[in-house]
Amino acid sequence: MSEQVQSGGFIANWGSNIRDSGRSPGKCACGFIAAWIAFFLILWVMPTPEGLSTAGKATLAVMVWACLMWITEAIPVGVSGMLIPMLLVMTGAIDKFPKAASGFSTPVVFLCLAAFIFAAVMQAAGLDRRIALGMLHKLKVRTVNGVIWAMFGANLLLSLIIPAANARAATLLPVVNGITNMFGDTPEERAGKKAIVIQTLVYGSMISGMCIMTAHLPNLVIVGLLDTELALHLSYIDWFKLQWPYLGMFVITQWWMQRYFKTHGVGVHGGYEAVQRQYAEQPKTSQAEWLILVVFGVIALLWVTESWHGIKSHNAALMGLAVLFMPGMFGFKWKELQDRTIWGTFLLLAGALSMSSAMGSTGLAQWLSDIIHPLATGHPWWMVLLILMAGTHVIRLGMLSNVAAITMLAPILLALAPKLGLHPVAFTMLVSDTDTFAYILPTQITAAVIAYSSGTFSMADYAKVGWVSVLIAIAYGICVMAPWYAFMGIPVWDPTAPWPFQ
Template sequence: MLTTQAVKADRKLLWLGTGVLLGLILWFMPTPAGLTVAGQHALAVVIFTVFLWVSGAVPTSVGSLMMIGIVLCLMPNEVPATKFLSFWTQDTMWFVLVSFIFSVVIQKSGLGNRLAIYVFSLRNLLVIDIALLVLNALFSVVGMAASFPKLVLLMPLVVSMAALSGMPKEDPYVRHVALMINVLANQTGLLVYSGFVLNPALGPLGGFQLDYTKWLQWFFPPALVYTLISFVVLYLLFRPARGANGFDVKVIEEKRRELGPLSRKEQKAIVWLVVAVVLWATGGMTGIPAGFAAVLVAAMLMLPGIGVVNFKEFVQATDWNTVFMLMGVLSIGALGATGFAKWLWGHILPSQLPGNPMVALVLISFLVELLHIPLGSLGTTQALAVPSLAAYGPTVGMSSELLSIVAYMSIVGQFFFVYQNAALVAGQGFGLWKPKDILKFGAAMFVVTPLVMGVVLLPWWLHMGWIR
């Protein structure tokens, strides 16, 4: 009798074989009209990789390495290695590679725990929610570029506060706070360049230059509006009944007394995080890309005496699966130059968009939402949607920057199912909310998101001159 582990292994082998067969069929079939041979081969490799990612046949990192190896060995003339791997000479990959150290600093120094306890010491639920919004935004600003570390800092405190207050995990108040943390950990990542690991990839995929300063100038205002609207929707959908009991105030006050004054480690963490933010924010003036500045600060954070963490702690905290998946995402962007992405989206988008830009943007956002459902991966959907839409934009009187950010916010901000977002997968493990809660929120945002992109934010798009 087969064990559960053996059944899972057999299923993965079946998915892997199916992916290989699908890739071979696409590679050797007659070239479709309007697609070059190079584009056909690129399409075959990408569909094979996406299938591996979505089916779970192999970890996303392994799928990325498979794709890179296939292209380098079988398509050297169609996609030269110097162009295919050019992302290593840009600051994007370097930023992601070292971004995890900033999460380690906030956690290991105790600074994150101190900030979280101060937030929970507030009495009013709405004030706590607003403080959680600000705290998650602050974490994004100082380089906590993944949602999971935010959850690791905040979710255990919710569990602890609930237990010490005699509240079950199923309590509506506990569920409300947990959902607010989980969603905001994700949404606030859109606010700044350093807020999410996939943010730095947006420029290379969209074909335009992007840095910390440009993100603040171009994308922070619309991202803030979208985050605040998401915040309001979440608050109203899961607001506890009037008069519901919150966390025990005495317990929280005791937690605050245990903190004591700022430790030496916390003080050093604050100094280095400020240095990093200043370098990122002034990159437009100094000419130092954010990723390269992050490498320099990361090295200093590990120096004896003046540092906060050691190299082993940094390596252990690094999500290597995310690092290698991002390599795959950026590689798909490079493969888009073969024309397969434009050809693919030519069959998804209508032959002619509505002349009204408001209606056109609503439609585009809606189509991206639909694409995200079966793919179930932020990185995969970003890699497939952004390059094509960025190239498509100028042909319909919209800039590459506009359609890139509309597609990206529609991917990051809307989800029906837990599998669509790694932060939700991690957050579900704490047992403070149910998948049906995400479905409820996602159903609301499925309607809200396109309206925000095409209606609410239209004045900003016009102000930026991104619509002709």
């Protein structure tokens, strides 16, 4: 009897611990068990498929394990990222640990970590919030649509200093809440709040992140993959040249948002007053804040002019950190910055890059591309893109992490492109980019989960406006971005086009 009580107490405590962490005990338990069962079944029971090496099968076991852990959030994503190299070595997929952990030593990872620490410094100083409120104050917006456009400008500015869409959404959440809390409860005002929150915190954060290489972690996964697999380097400014037309997609989604929620002409005078009050409550910009801005401005300039001076983006970022942490530059304790640095996401990115490398080196990506190939073969390039983009959105219905999804998809796309007679870089980027615009469920994007926490919209609201936004994203990729890539020298339909960025 006492053993039953102890057992029940343990189980109750176990479930309580999981709930306290913000997760579902049932989902976590099922995901954890399913991940390990799938791992051992693939590794020990499943025969090695024809055309796949033993190392490739072991990598497949690790990939399925990681995907199930990511989908169900059974363990923290940072921990899963650290475990990937160990599992690759223990299963025999990779023979040496340094090679299995190659993602932890790539230039992209150091650039990401430096950007995270820069963002932590900005947040500790309050510069991120100051920038957002300053823009809203200067623009003096008084309508729902005016707020949305002003916040998109704030998103663009913050994308230069905050290297993750979810972090930008979290930064802007209190500002947006301050505006929407001043609204009334008329149907028009409720619709206006929904439009502001969804378009600003979700669509604005994701679309602005497409243009700045360091502003969206899947960008870094793709850059790292192209560098390691094809020895092709994309600089900070090269990425911007390729991706800036995505800004036009915000115009279309804003048109659709305005049409769906009927926000044309809806005023937000109370919201404007909230912005003015929050702006006035801020202290005067300190000398330390100005110094931080100057240092970051120099680093941003080095990133933009990389092709002139030859200093790689990661080295420029680390040089900036060396200057920023000279004694006396600011009064923060390291713990304040440490607590604001997104270590879990950093470890996930490093593990994801290690996984992508293993998928390529063991032949798993090639084997998976052979499976997908029959579905897309025999169609014109635009139909191939349509099929793969639509398939990507189906896969993304069950995945929260953009990084996890791109880790799985990008190596397969890169291997699939030659089989379909398409340009590997253009094809991989176009299909991978559509993954960012997973707008059907709030649970598909961390930024959407943050937006949903505001309580201004329902799941149904989000899905009804989101499925059209997904169609807009697919059409935009095929009709706008593919021709733009061709203009820039990497036509998706010509695999022999020379690399234009030297």
